Amino acid sequence: MDLNLSREHEMLRDMVKEFADNELAPRALELDNKGEFFWEQVKRSGQLGLIGVINSKEYGGTAMGHLARMILIEEISRVYPPMGFFHQTGNLLMYAVETFGSDEQKKKYLPALCKGEKVSALALTEATGGSDPANMQTEATLEGDDYVVNGRKSWITAVDPADVVGFVARTGDKFNTFIVEKGTPGFEVTRREETIGLRSLPVNEFALTSCRLPKENLIGEEGRGLASALTTIATIGRTGAAGVGLGIARGCYEIALKFAKERVLYGKPIAALQAIQFMLADMNVEIEAAKWLCYSTAWQLDQGKTSRDLAVDIARCKLYAVDVANRCAYKAMDIMGAYGLSPEYRTIGLLRDALELGVAAGSQGIMKVTIGATITR
Amino acid sequence: MGLEILVCIKQVPHPDHFSEIRLDVDSGRIVREDIPAVINPLDRNALEEGLRIKERFSGRVTVLSMGPPQAQKALEEALAMGADRGILLCDVAFAGADTLATANALFYAIRKLGKFDLIYCGNETVDSGTAQVGPQLAELLDIPQVSGVQEVTFGDENILEVKRALEYGYMKVRLKLPALLCVTRDINRPRLPTVQSIMEVAQKEMVIWKAKDIGAPPESVGLKGSPTCAAGVYEHKAGRRREIIQGSTEEKVQRAVARLKELGVI
Amino acid sequence: MSNSGEIWVIGEQRRGRLEEVSLELLSKGMALSQRMGVTLSAVLLGDEVEEVAREFVFHGAEKIYLLEDARLRYYHSEAYARLLAGVIKEHEPQVVLIGATEIGKELAPKVAAKLRTGLTAHCIDLYVGEVDASPHLIHVVPGWGGNLVMHIICPQKRPQVVTMKPGVLPKTVRDDNKKGKIIRVKPDVTDEDFNRIETVEVVEEPPQGKSLESAEVVVCGGWGMNALGGFSKVQELADILGGVVAGTRPAVDKGWVDEARMIGQSGKTVSPGLFLSLGASGAMHYTTSFMGSKVVLAVDHNPQAPIFQMADIGIVGDLREILPYLIEELKKDRMPKKF
Numbered sequence: 001m002d003l004n005l006s007r008e009h010e011m012l013r014d015m016v017k018e019f020a021d022n023e024l025a026p027r028a029l030e031l032d033n034k035g036e037f038f039w040e041q042v043k044r045s046g047q048l049g050l051i052g053v054i055n056s057k058e059y060g061g062t063a064m065g066h067l068a069r070m071i072l073i074e075e076i077s078r079v080y081p082p083m084g085f086f087h088q089t090g091n092l093l094m095y096a097v098e099t100f101g102s103d104e105q106k107k108k109y110l111p112a113l114c115k116g117e118k119v120s121a122l123a124l125t126e127a128t129g130g131s132d133p134a135n136m137q138t139e140a141t142l143e144g145d146d147y148v149v150n151g152r153k154s155w156i157t158a159v160d161p162a163d164v165v166g167f168v169a170r171t172g173d174k175f176n177t178f179i180v181e182k183g184t185p186g187f188e189v190t191r192r193e194e195t196i197g198l199r200s201l202p203v204n205e206f207a208l209t210s211c212r213l214p215k216e217n218l219i220g221e222e223g224r225g226l227a228s229a230l231t232t233i234a235t236i237g238r239t240g241a242a243g244v245g246l247g248i249a250r251g252c253y254e255i256a257l258k259f260a261k262e263r264v265l266y267g268k269p270i271a272a273l274q275a276i277q278f279m280l281a282d283m284n285v286e287i288e289a290a291k292w293l294c295y296s297t298a299w300q301l302d303q304g305k306t307s308r309d310l311a312v313d314i315a316r317c318k319l320y321a322v323d324v325a326n327r328c329a330y331k332a333m334d335i336m337g338a339y340g341l342s343p344e345y346r347t348i349g350l351l352r353d354a355l356e357l358g359v360a361a362g363s364q365g366i367m368k369v370t371i372g373a374t375i376t377r
Numbered sequence: 378m379g380l381e382i383l384v385c386i387k388q389v390p391h392p393d394h395f396s397e398i399r400l401d402v403d404s405g406r407i408v409r410e411d412i413p414a415v416i417n418p419l420d421r422n423a424l425e426e427g428l429r430i431k432e433r434f435s436g437r438v439t440v441l442s443m444g445p446p447q448a449q450k451a452l453e454e455a456l457a458m459g460a461d462r463g464i465l466l467c468d469v470a471f472a473g474a475d476t477l478a479t480a481n482a483l484f485y486a487i488r489k490l491g492k493f494d495l496i497y498c499g500n501e502t503v504d505s506g507t508a509q510v511g512p513q514l515a516e517l518l519d520i521p522q523v524s525g526v527q528e529v530t531f532g533d534e535n536i537l538e539v540k541r542a543l544e545y546g547y548m549k550v551r552l553k554l555p556a557l558l559c560v561t562r563d564i565n566r567p568r569l570p571t572v573q574s575i576m577e578v579a580q581k582e583m584v585i586w587k588a589k590d591i592g593a594p595p596e597s598v599g600l601k602g603s604p605t606c607a608a609g610v611y612e613h614k615a616g617r618r619r620e621i622i623q624g625s626t627e628e629k630v631q632r633a634v635a636r637l638k639e640l641g642v643i
Numbered sequence: 644m645s646n647s648g649e650i651w652v653i654g655e656q657r658r659g660r661l662e663e664v665s666l667e668l669l670s671k672g673m674a675l676s677q678r679m680g681v682t683l684s685a686v687l688l689g690d691e692v693e694e695v696a697r698e699f700v701f702h703g704a705e706k707i708y709l710l711e712d713a714r715l716r717y718y719h720s721e722a723y724a725r726l727l728a729g730v731i732k733e734h735e736p737q738v739v740l741i742g743a744t745e746i747g748k749e750l751a752p753k754v755a756a757k758l759r760t761g762l763t764a765h766c767i768d769l770y771v772g773e774v775d776a777s778p779h780l781i782h783v784v785p786g787w788g789g790n791l792v793m794h795i796i797c798p799q800k801r802p803q804v805v806t807m808k809p810g811v812l813p814k815t816v817r818d819d820n821k822k823g824k825i826i827r828v829k830p831d832v833t834d835e836d837f838n839r840i841e842t843v844e845v846v847e848e849p850p851q852g853k854s855l856e857s858a859e860v861v862v863c864g865g866w867g868m869n870a871l872g873g874f875s876k877v878q879e880l881a882d883i884l885g886g887v888v889a890g891t892r893p894a895v896d897k898g899w900v901d902e903a904r905m906i907g908q909s910g911k912t913v914s915p916g917l918f919l920s921l922g923a924s925g926a927m928h929y930t931t932s933f934m935g936s937k938v939v940l941a942v943d944h945n946p947q948a949p950i951f952q953m954a955d956i957g958i959v960g961d962l963r964e965i966l967p968y969l970i971e972e973l974k975k976d977r978m979p980k981k982f
Contacts, residue, residue, distance in 0.1 A: 011457050011575045019569055049572030062572040262945045264959070269946070400791050407791070477756060506908050507764035509752040516756035521721065521839040524749035538843065543745050545903060546847035548718075553839050561909075604761030604800035608774045608781065613792045617939065618955040621946075629958050630968040633940065636956050642860075642917040642938045643884065643973070 046116025060114035077247025082200035088240025092122035100220030118163035140169035159204040175226035186211030197352035237361030245321030252332035319367035380436035386420040388451035419499025421567035457570035462582035473600030480513035511559035648737030664742030664809035690716035700823030722836035724753035761797035785931040810856035860886025866893035867922020925950030
């Protein structure tokens with residue numbers, strides 16, 4: 001069992017680390033305060049080949065795979081979680097089109113998305129509950145060659161600047177996944193939510209009011225839309241959220257460790273005190289465990305296993321990485337005392353970002369439902 | 378045009394970790410095995426320049442390095458940035474080389490590789506910082522060379538115009554190719570590898586040569602080929618007092634100023 | 644030592660102005676020539692620089708080889724390197740000292756390579772000592788972290804070529820009663836020397852006011868000044884102490900200070916009476932550049948910062964709290980001493 005990362009994965013990590021430290025970290029605090037995002041850096045990420053890592057080269061992707069994606073999201077999230085989270089949500093529709101879409105759809109949408117020239121979102125959740133998608137109310141009715149859509153989706157990341165939005169609607173008692181482009185009549189972003197974490201990224205509500213979409217905008221097999229969306233969310237959303245969790249956990253750990261070595265109380269650095277060492281040790285163990293849960297899951301996806309085969313692995317790594325991120329953020333703040341509350345040290349910002357991860361790509365509760373239901377089958 | 382471009386690089390300990398390098402007093406050796414290693418920062422500027430020239434005029438970028446086996450990682454990083462092939466000179470015969478012996482090793486490798494139109498080096502390394510290998514290599518190759526290069530402009534035919542730093546100004550010279558340029562950080566901002574270029578590394582040529590592969594006479598390289606050699610490493614008893622002043626902020630400052638007065642400097 | 648060759652200092656002039664590093668090298672040259680019992684000579688290239696040559700004599704050179712030609716007015720690496728190598732081959736000095744200026748750093752390796760001889764860069768000291776019970780000229784070079792020094796020797800090849808940075812050594816004292824020989828050497832300059840490299844333009848604007856290297860007090864700010872948003876406090880301290888402002892590489896990158904005021908391996912080396920380091924943690928390429936200072940005061944928030952190993956007085960704490968107090972305290976005594 002060779003546990004070494006390949007040379008290419010190591011080089012990827014080094015490159016993303018440099019990108020994140022030099023080009024994202026300097027403005028992270030400012031953007032978090034303002035609730036603004038780095039959309040220019042999305043193009044930069046695309047130029048570096050980071051956005052299309054799970055898309056094929058034929059359509060502008062770099063096809064480096066899920067483990068590569070996990071590593072890059074982790075490294076970015078270590079210093080600026082909103083960008084890591086952008087890779088989580090921004091990749092959703094890209095995967096859905098690549099996996100379920102027609103050749104025309106792939107050619108039409110993927111190249112610009114891989115380059116970061118356009119951005120996308122995928123919407124499942126509505127007021128009826130993201131955890132209960134089968135009861136969604138948004139309806140798409142076939143009228144001739146078009147579908148007419150009515151409904152409202154909520155708690156969707158980054159619909160506001162998105163050029164292309166995928167969403168699931170019921171047609172009768174079946175479900176379909178559609179693409180709607182910005183500017184389409186009947187598609188309107190209605191709200192931006194006030195969020196406590198990942199504040200750079202907008203979380204929106206949008207309405208579809210007699211929105212007319214041609215049949216070409218249907219992704220995949222008719223009637224199989226919910227299945228495709230859930231597969232997408234599992235394969236891409238949950239693994240992405242896990243990667244963000246890993247990054248946040250490591251970011252907090254590194255900040256706390258450096259602080260503990262420098263902060264002097266009672267004549268020596270606090271890193272010499274066992275209480276502090278215990279907290280750091282706990283963080284160290286959990287981060288390492290979370291890392292292997294996440295990496296092994298991503299690696300298995302790269303080996304060709306499906307999200308159905310890996311339902312438990314995927315749920316497990318998201319569940320654990322997000323919990324570890326939250327625990328590490330609290331411990332880091334504990335170690336740092338008053339400084340932990342100071343925004344410039346980033347720990348309080350990372351904690352707020354970790355809080356948002358709980359409900360991303362399926363809540364922590366849903367992760368346990370997935371695991372529990374599967375193992376007791 | 379199709380230029381043959383060579384970039385000489387060196388793997389060095391990561392500058393952020395220099396303070397961790399220790400002297401093992403018993404063996405008299407410097408211990409730096411655990412320190413992460415990187416491409417010398419100015420060598421990345423040199424490589425970036427070579428890549429830009431290749432993109433503009435077409436050609437091939439070869440990276441060459443003399444070092445221990447782990448220096449292969451630096452060459453791989455260079456390939457990931459976009460270099461076309463990498464050559465590592467790795468042989469116990471090269472060990473202990475001073476700058477002249479290093480220049481000799483590079484010279485014999487270049488002689489084996491063939492003609493180059495342009496050779497780029499970083500002006501100095503962050504570890505030894507002598508800035509000597511570039512000029513010495515140019516001497517051995519008998520080609521014109523400039524250090525401290527901040528800007529390069531291509532003229533007609535095989536002429537370059539180069540701006541080089543002076544302490545309080547600059548100098549501009551015109552050079553005929555083939556030439557060797559030692560660049561400073563002002564010249565460009567090195568690119569990051571992309572996912573695409575990282576994945577292409579496996580297809581690129583990487584060779585490791587020993588002294589006999591390049592026909593380097595034993596007395597020209599390594600310790601044997603070095604006119605200078607190390608006669609010892611010592612802890613520098615700088616005689617610094619290393620007094621850390623204690624007390625509240627106000628007290629610390631007052632005591633520090635008082636000490637400066639006692640020492641007669643204010 | 645088994646050689647009887649002279650000690651040579653390669654002098655540097657620009658536009659008829661003597662570079663001060665040459666006078667610093669002469670002081671080391673004098674010490675070595677006395678210790679080794681051989682003549683101290685200098686070499687100067689240029690055009691209409693006889694007055695500069697005379698300065699070398701007034702500063703201690705017993706002889707100076709003067710190579711003048713209109714085509715040598717400005718430094719030209721190929722012409723200078725060939726002529727120097729030639730005159731060295733002819734007269735066989737055993738030690739050659741060159742200043743590690745921007746020009747010297749390029750010229751020295753070219754000359755040493757032409758002669759296939761040894762070259763040691765950036766020495767901080769040079770003295771006759773013993774290695775394995777034999778006398779050798781020991782080239783002392785700062786090593787990693789500034790806490791280590793390496794001793795380099797050049798056992799066989801001659802001359803031994805050594806460069807030293809400006810600002811490391813003291814200058815010799817001028818005495819216009821000193822007598823010495825100016826030996827005019829007709830350099831065999833040809834057009835071919837200028838065939839491969841052509842000088843287009845030379846622009847130099849030495850800064851107004853005190854240079855970094857000659858200042859008695861240097862106040863150097865590093866990355867830690869970020870917490871105060873810039874260098875205003877650094878300037879204030881320099882003004883109170885009658886010193887000059889300098890910065891480390893990160894400070895230059897931030898635009899707080901000019902590159903010409905950068906202290907570090909690729910910047911300037913200074914040896915003032917008092918060196919203040921503010922918010923610079925002390926990486927090696929910084930600390931070796933102020934090693935010659937008489938007294939070093941360091942202020943930094945990190946007690947583990949390497950700078951405190953290189954300082955005489957250390958204050959650990961938040962710069963935002965310490966600097967205002969420091970300014971107040973120093974204002975109370977506004978008369979900086981002269982050394």
